[in-house]
Amino acid sequence: MTTTTVPARTARRRRAGGAGSLSGPTALGLGVAVLWFSLLVLVPLGLVVTTALSDGLADFWETITSPQTLSAVELTVVQAVLVTLLNVVMGTVIAWVLVRDRFPGKAVLDVVIDIPFALPTIVAGLVLLALYGPQSPIGVNVANTRASVFLALAFVTLPFVVRTVQPVLEELEADVEEAAASLGAGRLTTFRRIILPSLVPSIAAGAALSFARGISEYGSLVLLSGNLPNRTEVVSVRVLTYIENGDPASAAAAATLMLVVALAVIVALDVIQRRVARRG
Amino acid sequence: MASARLREPTPVRWGLRLLAVVYVFLLVLWPVSLVVKYTFADGLTALSTALTDPDVTHALRLTAVVALSAVVINLVFGVWISILLVRYEFPGKRALSALVDLPLSVSPVVVGLALVLAYNPRTGLFGTHLDAAGIQVIFATPGMVLATAFVALPLVIREVVPVLAEIGDEQEQASRSLGANAVQTFRRITLPSIKWAVVYGVVLSLARSLGEFGAVKVVSGNIVRQTQTATLVVESKYQGFDQDTAYATAFLLAAASVICIVVVSLLRPKEQS
Numbered sequence: 372m373t374t375t376t377v378p379a380r381t382a383r384r385r386r387a388g389g390a391g392s393l394s395g396p397t398a399l400g401l402g403v404a405v406l407w408f409s410l411l412v413l414v415p416l417g418l419v420v421t422t423a424l425s426d427g428l429a430d431f432w433e434t435i436t437s438p439q440t441l442s443a444v445e446l447t448v449v450q451a452v453l454v455t456l457l458n459v460v461m462g463t464v465i466a467w468v469l470v471r472d473r474f475p476g477k478a479v480l481d482v483v484i485d486i487p488f489a490l491p492t493i494v495a496g497l498v499l500l501a502l503y504g505p506q507s508p509i510g511v512n513v514a515n516t517r518a519s520v521f522l523a524l525a526f527v528t529l530p531f532v533v534r535t536v537q538p539v540l541e542e543l544e545a546d547v548e549e550a551a552a553s554l555g556a557g558r559l560t561t562f563r564r565i566i567l568p569s570l571v572p573s574i575a576a577g578a579a580l581s582f583a584r585g586i587s588e589y590g591s592l593v594l595l596s597g598n599l600p601n602r603t604e605v606v607s608v609r610v611l612t613y614i615e616n617g618d619p620a621s622a623a624a625a626a627t628l629m630l631v632v633a634l635a636v637i638v639a640l641d642v643i644q645r646r647v648a649r650r651g
Numbered sequence: 652m653a654s655a656r657l658r659e660p661t662p663v664r665w666g667l668r669l670l671a672v673v674y675v676f677l678l679v680l681w682p683v684s685l686v687v688k689y690t691f692a693d694g695l696t697a698l699s700t701a702l703t704d705p706d707v708t709h710a711l712r713l714t715a716v717v718a719l720s721a722v723v724i725n726l727v728f729g730v731w732i733s734i735l736l737v738r739y740e741f742p743g744k745r746a747l748s749a750l751v752d753l754p755l756s757v758s759p760v761v762v763g764l765a766l767v768l769a770y771n772p773r774t775g776l777f778g779t780h781l782d783a784a785g786i787q788v789i790f791a792t793p794g795m796v797l798a799t800a801f802v803a804l805p806l807v808i809r810e811v812v813p814v815l816a817e818i819g820d821e822q823e824q825a826s827r828s829l830g831a832n833a834v835q836t837f838r839r840i841t842l843p844s845i846k847w848a849v850v851y852g853v854v855l856s857l858a859r860s861l862g863e864f865g866a867v868k869v870v871s872g873n874i875v876r877q878t879q880t881a882t883l884v885v886e887s888k889y890q891g892f893d894q895d896t897a898y899a900t901a902f903l904l905a906a907a908s909v910i911c912i913v914v915v916s917l918l919r920p921k922e923q924s
Contacts, residue, residue: 393739396833401741404732408747410777411801412754415765418776422768461674468671472664480672482916486679489855489908491862492759493882494901497889498682501689508685526678558659580755587758590864590882594889607760607865614764614869623768626761633756 419630422623434624442601443609444628446520450605451585454524458581459574462532469533470540488530492590495526500595515597520605523591528584532577539573583633683905690902693895701899706875707884711903714881717792717867718860721799725856729807730849734841736808737815738823754804762801763869770794770870790872795880798866803859807852814848815841851915858911862904 393401423431434440469481487495499522501507504514513519543566551561589607596603604612606629613622659667690697701707735741736748754762769775771789772782781788788794822844826836842849864882871878879887881904889897 393741397735397739400731401735401739404728404735405747407728408732408751410769411797412804413750414776415769415801416753416757416761418768419761419765461671464667465671465675468668471659472668474668476672480675482913483675483679485912485916486683486909489858489862489912490683491864491882491885491901491904491908493864493885494686494862494905494908497885497897497901498686498905501685502682526682529675529678558663583756587756587761589758589760593864593886607758610758610760610764611865611869614760614767619764619768622764626758626764629758629761 416630419623419626422620423627425623426620430620431624431627434621435628439600439604440606440609440625443604443606443625446517446603447586447605447607448632450517450520450524451582454521454528454585455578455582457525458528458532459578462529462577462581463536463570463574465533466536466540469537484530484533487526487528492527492588493593496523496591496594499523499526499591504595514595515599515603517603519595519597520592520603523595524585524588527588527591528581531580531584532574535573535577535580536570539570543569579636582636586629586632686898686902686905689894689898697895697899698902701896701903704896706879706888707881707896707900709876710879710881710884710900713792713795713879714861717795717799717880718857718863720796721803721860722853722856724796724800725803725807726849726853729804729852729856730811730845733808733811733815733845737812738820751808752805754801759798759802759863759865760869762866763798766794766797766801766866766870770797789870790874790878792878794870795867795878798870799860799863802863802866803856806856806859807849810848810852810855811845814845818844847918850918854911854915858908861907 435444465480465484469477469484490498499519500514502509503511503519503522505512513522547565548561551565552558556564587607588605589611592598592603592605592608596605596608598604598608606625610622610625610629613619613625732747732751736744736751757765767775767789770778770781772778772787775781775789778788786793788797822840823836826840827833831839862882863880864886867880868883868886871880871883873879873883873887875887881900885897885901885904888894888900
């Protein structure tokens with residue numbers, strides 16, 4: 372934390388204009404901002420990791436390999452991966468339709484995509500329960516099953532791939548596609564060879580966000596999944612149970628595991644994205 | 652798109668359109684519309700019952716206070732950090748730029764746990780000192796504001812940074828060379844050009860803050876008529892078999908968030924023209 376606090380004298384000048392240099396008051400302002408960020412985010416998250424390891428590595432390992440935690444991790448990761456794959460396909464299709472198609476009501480579809488992002492997660496769980504719960508008007512009841520976890524994650528992660536792919540698709544120039552078509556390529560070939568490669572980085576970025584959100588989801592599952600130990604309990608719920616049982620060290624251990632997985636995925640996909648971007 | 656060659660054959664186009672519309676309808680639109688239907692099944696009865704329930708009214712007031720405080724904090728912090736990240740060079744800038752996005756990928760429950768570990772009055776790193784000074788954070792409003800500010804932190808920054816980067820700093824430099832001080836330059840030059848980005852960021856933060864659930868649940872203690880916010884009321888009323896009130900409160904929250912995103916989508920095109 373102290374490494375990011377910047378004394379004015381070490382600040383470098385950016386350009387000859389001097390607009391980029393840190394003068395006294397600005398350096399103080401940077402210090403205040405970094406201090407606030409540390410008090411709010413960095414130190415508390417750091418404490419999660421140190422608390423997890425406070426009873427030694429053996430206890431940490433024992434917590435995250437206990438059958439109930441392992442089963443929660445398995446459920447969470449498997450469902451998050453499945454939902455991310457679904458989003459890669461459906462998100463790309465929806466983005467395609469929003470950019471390339473024209474039909475009445477398209478503007479409404481565009482706004483509806485953002486609802487899962489803005490809707491409170493507990494309300495998301497409640498609305499899904501209304502259509503896919505015990506009182507379902509269409510007779511589909513997934514409440515308290517693993518399918519309910521999949522459903523809730525699909526709801527809350529819907530906007531990510533759509534919103535990362537959409538702007539890239541809008542920017543694509545039509546002339547390359549025209550050239551491919553004039554050289555005899557069919558639409559499918561053009562899509563596979565011309566369009567898809569330029570979308571891959573944005574799809575990967577959306578997938579990373581979708582997966583990270585998926586494994587950390589809590590609110591929408593509370594009412595929907597029933598939180599049955601070993602069956603429909605996700606890692607976030609496991610962490611909360613540890614907290615409510617007055618066992619912060621175990622809660623912190625499971626939380627640390629989640630932090631590490633989320634961080635690893637984001638870094639991995641960032642690397643893939645850079646590689647693809649460089650090649651393209 | 653311009654030439655007919657670049658259009659999909661009609662069946663493919665219709666197939667994709669149908670797939671997208673049906674998927675979004677089944678996943679989002681139909682479930683959300685059911686909440687409206689259930690809320691108004693008996694006319695305005697459910698809504699007026701909920702709005703006369705002191706548990707609900709207290710929770711709504713608390714939610715407003717917590718969400719507005721968090722939005723104001725994130726507005727000031729977000730605009731300031733964005734300016735620092737775009738206009739200034741300093742060691743650790745890349746790390747800071749990456750770290751401000753971190754709250755988006757952290758589970759709300761973990762956010763709550765982290766704040767409890769730092770601010771609880773008995774063992775917390777800061778909590779013990781604050782408690783000695785008579786300030787209660789956990790199980791009180793300040794903790795709930797911290798939790799809400801944490802989860803909504805990147806939203807203003809993500810809107811403002813790209814706009815600041817795009818407009819460049821020629822006008823700001825010109826303003827300064829003509830003798831304007833930093834505050835005048837910010838108010839007359841920088842602020843007008845990032846105005847809309849700030850508005851989107853604030854509206855998105857507001858939607859996120861009104862709806863925060865997991866992190867607030869952990870730090871608030873969920874005490875009825877004391878630290879229970881609107882989202883926590885939805886959960887406890889639903890589990891207490893008071894479904895009408897749960898749906899009515901959920902409807903109010905959903906309406907607020909839908910209004911927020913409609914406002915954003917109406918504002919966006921205006922900026923481009």
